Amino acid sequence: MSATPILTVENLVKHFPTKRGLVRAVDDISFQVGKRDTLGLVGESGSGKTTTAQCIVGIYPPTSGVISFEGSLIGVKFNRREKRLKQQIRIVFQDPGSSLNPKRTIKQILSVPLKVHGIGQPRDRLGIMSRLLEMVGLPPSEYLYKHPQSIGGGEKQMVAIARALATNPGFVVLDEPTSALDVSVQGKIINLLMRLGDELDLTYLFITHDLSLMRNVASRVAIMYLGKLCEIARTDEFFRSPKHPYTRMLLSSIPVVTEEEELLKPKKIVSQGEIPSPVDIPPGCSFHLRCPEALPICSEIDPEMQSLGEERVVRCHLYGDSPCNR
Amino acid sequence: MPDLLLDIKNLHVGFRIFEGNLQVLNGVRLDVGEGERVGLVGETGCGKTTTVKSILRVLPMPPARITGGEILYRGRDILKMGKRQMQALRRHELTAIFQDPLQSLNPVFTIGTQLRDIVGDSAIGQGKRLSRRVVEAKCIEALRQTGMPDAERIMTNYPIQLSGGMRQRVCIAEALSTNARLLLADEPTTNLDVTIQDQILRRLDELVDERDASVLMITHSMGVVRDLTQRLNIMYAGSIVEAGRTKDLLDNPQHPYTQGLMASVPKLTGEGISEGIPGRIPNYIEPPRGCRFHPRCAHRMDVCESESPPLFDVLEGHRAACYLYGRNT
Numbered sequence: 343m344s345a346t347p348i349l350t351v352e353n354l355v356k357h358f359p360t361k362r363g364l365v366r367a368v369d370d371i372s373f374q375v376g377k378r379d380t381l382g383l384v385g386e387s388g389s390g391k392t393t394t395a396q397c398i399v400g401i402y403p404p405t406s407g408v409i410s411f412e413g414s415l416i417g418v419k420f421n422r423r424e425k426r427l428k429q430q431i432r433i434v435f436q437d438p439g440s441s442l443n444p445k446r447t448i449k450q451i452l453s454v455p456l457k458v459h460g461i462g463q464p465r466d467r468l469g470i471m472s473r474l475l476e477m478v479g480l481p482p483s484e485y486l487y488k489h490p491q492s493i494g495g496g497e498k499q500m501v502a503i504a505r506a507l508a509t510n511p512g513f514v515v516l517d518e519p520t521s522a523l524d525v526s527v528q529g530k531i532i533n534l535l536m537r538l539g540d541e542l543d544l545t546y547l548f549i550t551h552d553l554s555l556m557r558n559v560a561s562r563v564a565i566m567y568l569g570k571l572c573e574i575a576r577t578d579e580f581f582r583s584p585k586h587p588y589t590r591m592l593l594s595s596i597p598v599v600t601e602e603e604e605l606l607k608p609k610k611i612v613s614q615g616e617i618p619s620p621v622d623i624p625p626g627c628s629f630h631l632r633c634p635e636a637l638p639i640c641s642e643i644d645p646e647m648q649s650l651g652e653e654r655v656v657r658c659h660l661y662g663d664s665p666c667n668r
Numbered sequence: 669m670p671d672l673l674l675d676i677k678n679l680h681v682g683f684r685i686f687e688g689n690l691q692v693l694n695g696v697r698l699d700v701g702e703g704e705r706v707g708l709v710g711e712t713g714c715g716k717t718t719t720v721k722s723i724l725r726v727l728p729m730p731p732a733r734i735t736g737g738e739i740l741y742r743g744r745d746i747l748k749m750g751k752r753q754m755q756a757l758r759r760h761e762l763t764a765i766f767q768d769p770l771q772s773l774n775p776v777f778t779i780g781t782q783l784r785d786i787v788g789d790s791a792i793g794q795g796k797r798l799s800r801r802v803v804e805a806k807c808i809e810a811l812r813q814t815g816m817p818d819a820e821r822i823m824t825n826y827p828i829q830l831s832g833g834m835r836q837r838v839c840i841a842e843a844l845s846t847n848a849r850l851l852l853a854d855e856p857t858t859n860l861d862v863t864i865q866d867q868i869l870r871r872l873d874e875l876v877d878e879r880d881a882s883v884l885m886i887t888h889s890m891g892v893v894r895d896l897t898q899r900l901n902i903m904y905a906g907s908i909v910e911a912g913r914t915k916d917l918l919d920n921p922q923h924p925y926t927q928g929l930m931a932s933v934p935k936l937t938g939e940g941i942s943e944g945i946p947g948r949i950p951n952y953i954e955p956p957r958g959c960r961f962h963p964r965c966a967h968r969m970d971v972c973e974s975e976s977p978p979l980f981d982v983l984e985g986h987r988a989a990c991y992l993y994g995r996n997t
Binding site for chain 2: 386387487496497524525526527528529530532533551552553555557558562577579581591592594595596597598599600601602603606607613614616617623
């Protein structure tokens with residue numbers, strides 16, 4: 343950990359009971375996010391990334407486990423969460439088209455968090471909103487009275503970022519903030535987020551399925567598969583020597599655009615199988631059905647998280663003092 | 669240059685809507701040779717899908733209007749074909765895979781019903797009538813070839829019961845069950861996870877190879893076309909702005925738009941991401957005069973604002989529609 347942890351998640355579990363059975367969306371995960379860090383949470387669809395984020399923001403109360411933010415426990419229902427925490431922890435959603443109310447002007451959208459959290463006197467709020475828009479690079483005179491549908495996707499996401507920053511938070515969850523956008527717009531949003539992170543001392547939990555993007559923004563990367571974490575490592579180390587077989591499969595599947603990148607990818611691992619349903623998780627290690635290096639033990643015993651040196655944990659029988667390596 | 673299978677010449681397509689006339693395709697030139705794989709890359713709203721739909725003649729008209737140009741398939745103009753000829757062409761020669769398999773599959777019929785229809789009908793079109801057993805076997809074979817583990821069971825499933833990757837495999841099976849010569853793949857893996865994308869593209873690659881078919885691959889992902897295509901066309905605001913051999917083009921982009929696009933793609937080497945391209949795609953009701961990219965271009969000159977650039981030869985087999993590389997004579 344490069345800095346003192348601002349957010350600690352310990353043994354977080356979130357299950358959803360459904361008619362077809364229990365959906366184990368998040369199944370016992372633990373991680374920490376240091377102050378000023380950007381933790382990249384990467385996984386395929388259905389791996390539980392968004393549920394994790396929603397537990398942290400408070401949209402769902404966890405089934406069990408502990409989430410603490412700057413020392414105070416926040417794993418309770420959203421309506422019982424302290425207002426100060428709601429102000430400190432904010433979220434930017436994936437699709438700005440559906441997270442902004444189409445019937446409201448940008449001024450109305452931005453005024454909500456200010457009113458709720460009592461920021462500024464009513465007469466000062468127009469100035470605050472203008473400053474927020476300037477901060478994300480949108481000229482306020484042009485945008486304050488527009489509706490979301492009359493601006494582009496990238497600009498909508500900038501408004502969503504301005505709304506998240508309206509309460510002056512310390513921690514922002516970015517739930518796939520650019521995956522609905524084109525690459526030429528993505529660059530602008532990412533650079534904006536990184537600049538704001540520096541200026542406002544923000545800590546990010548950056549959720550995405552794009553590992554190439556993670557390489558460029560995250561300081562640490564956590565890989566999630568079927569509700570569990572597979573590997574956490576510092577970004578440079580992670581890309582230099584990925585450990586978990588799933589991580590290597592992910593990396594070798596990325597389509598790249600240059601020859602240098604091709605050389606950085608691990609030796610081709612043939613991607614096989616699909617992510618199983620979270621209702622019916624295979625016994626043992628949940629990845630063993632797709633794993634090219636599966637051992638007999640993998641179908642029986644679920645591996646524990648183990649530390650491989652500083653800031654690096656892997657959950658796989660191939661490493662450390664797993665029963666099969668003793 | 670192999671014989672041309674598909675040759676699009678100066679295609680103009682517009683849409684007449686309440687707000688005015690959208691001039692979307694603005695002189696698209698594109699060709700696909702026999703047995704060749706060609707990529708068409710561009711961002712949202714640049715006219716990629718309109719191009720595919722024009723080739724298949726499935727654009728809703730109105731509001732769409734083809735205002736100029738030709739689409740030659742083996743030398744015959746698709747746009748002038750009668751209904752029957754067009755049906756025959758779609759049945760035997762052209763085939764397509766779209767982005768969202770849930771929209772291309774019928775939700776109320778099983779996969780088996782839908783596949784049997786295609787396999788049976790295409791045989792009838794060729795003047796053969798297959799027995800039910802043969803059709804069934806062909807369907808199962810087609811599903812197996814896409815890497816589907818349990819083809820017999822899948823035949824009895826409804827689309828909603830399958831995962832996204834499985835549905836896309838069904839679409840590929842449908843598309844490739846008819847021995848079509850030209851496959852139009854419109855963002856076939858955009859909705860899928862990378863590991864599934866990798867599996868599906870690899871299978872598609874092998875199947876196309878076996879059939880010696882041609883492919884026009886439409887996508888917004890540079891990485892996907894790099895592995896799968898030999899030639900690449902970059903599209904911006906309704907026209908091709910750069911064309912060349914895929915590797916040459918990606919390693920050494922010439923058009924300012926392509927350069928901006930390549931710089932915005934996050935790389936595994938981790939040198940950071942550029943600020944992207946300023947501005948956004950133009951309004952098609954009143955597109956900019958001259959080069960449609962000029963309002964966003966850092967290299968714009970006076971001529972860019974008045975005349976639209978043709979494709980200039982930059983390097984061997986590599987052309988860019990930009991006045992940086994030539995002047996109108």
